[in-house]
Amino acid sequence: MAYDPAQLPGLEARLDAELRRADPEAILARAVEVFPQGLALVSSFGAESAVLLHMAAQVRPDLPILFLDTGMLFAQTLDYRRALTARLGLTDVRDLRPAFADLATADPRSDLWRTSTDACCEVRKVLPLERGLEGFGAWITGRKRFHGGDRLSLPVVESAEGRIKFNPLANWDKSDLDAYMERHALPPHPLVEHGYPSLGCWPCTQPVEAGQDVRAGRWAGSEKTECGIHVARTPGAVNDLGGDI
Template sequence: MAYDQIEGSAAGLAARLDAELREAHPLTVLRAAHERFGARLALVSSFGAESAVLLHLASQVSPGIPILFLDTGMLFGQTLDYRRTLAARLGLSDVRDLRPAFADLAIQDPKADLWRTSVDDCCHIRKVLPLDRALAGFDGWITGRKRFHGGDRLSLPVVEVADGKVKFNPLANWTKVELDAYATEHDLPAHPLVAQGYASIGCWPCTQPSDDGRAGRWAGQEKTECGIHVARAPGVAPNVGGDI
């Protein structure tokens, strides 16, 4: 089947599911996603400041759901520790560490300082390409995005289509208050850097302390997304090679 046909088929399914689930509890959304896609469903997590809630919810549906974790090589040590601690705490049995391809780094970022001159290109080889490669084996995926993050996320649907795959945003409707209440109710451990003033946590060169949502990410720049949630032009398949 041609890529545009796959995209169209997925778009129709996503529209139907969004109509059914747009007001549903996140756990209901996750169960519907898992029932629909089974082993062809993955959850993408940064193991960042707000990740514990979605991971806890997912563990109740299936502790064996594949968790895709982008280990960019630029993460805080605290994030790597948190990834191990939280996965063990929640009994997540299939956490996959996605790393940038050696060839991409050797050609595009041999000194590991590409972030100084082009944060977009740095994100592309360290996040976008590794995730594209990993998602090639799945038909649906789950994110932790929420509307209260602002920006392009204000109109976030619960279910959408992205690059020929159905994409679920179970927490889209939840507020920060609801998120924090759930974490407290279930005694979920916080990322260690939250106590140091980090409300959103990514790679260390591009993350600063901030209590204003994602304001500490790429501070002072127009950039608000790393690229993995940026829509591609219709009919343009994911780039799973090594070129930027």
């Protein structure tokens, strides 16, 4: 069954009911079947990204991979992106970067993260992804329920901003990921061994202590738990990209 835009209302509920207990590989294969065109995988090339990228490479190595290069990533993440792309044979990895005009207006000194992490994420992640997703009717994420917070109730298939979102790893926990990495001899992100179980931009990511939540090092000390790309947009929430209203 290929995707028909007229079927979007209710499509996510039907697919979620069908796939909610399916293996991640089966979910990916179904996503490619329903969306033979207009499907992308959004990856951070972070601590757990190798699992989903490896699965995608087995299903469709030319699947578009959208990578948000914010300009503030760890150098190790950029190195890992290049190495893993070559290792897995991914043929269509697209680097999404913030627009020069947006940076010139909102963050000319590259220090917006000090005063408004929400506005910084908006200009460096949310807006580039919006532009990068143009022309795609569906996308794949690497989110999992065990990460906690709003992700505890994460469905396998959902809709947002007029697109279908597939979350193939929603049901998996850390042991599933570790077992898959070992089974396929996948290289870990180089910062994992230094206490970074979840990785974002260097100003807003810290190592975590043993026993802490996986995402405890993201925006530590604040109430922020998501960068914004998985949060419903509220028009006017950020004023001219320069700060919270």
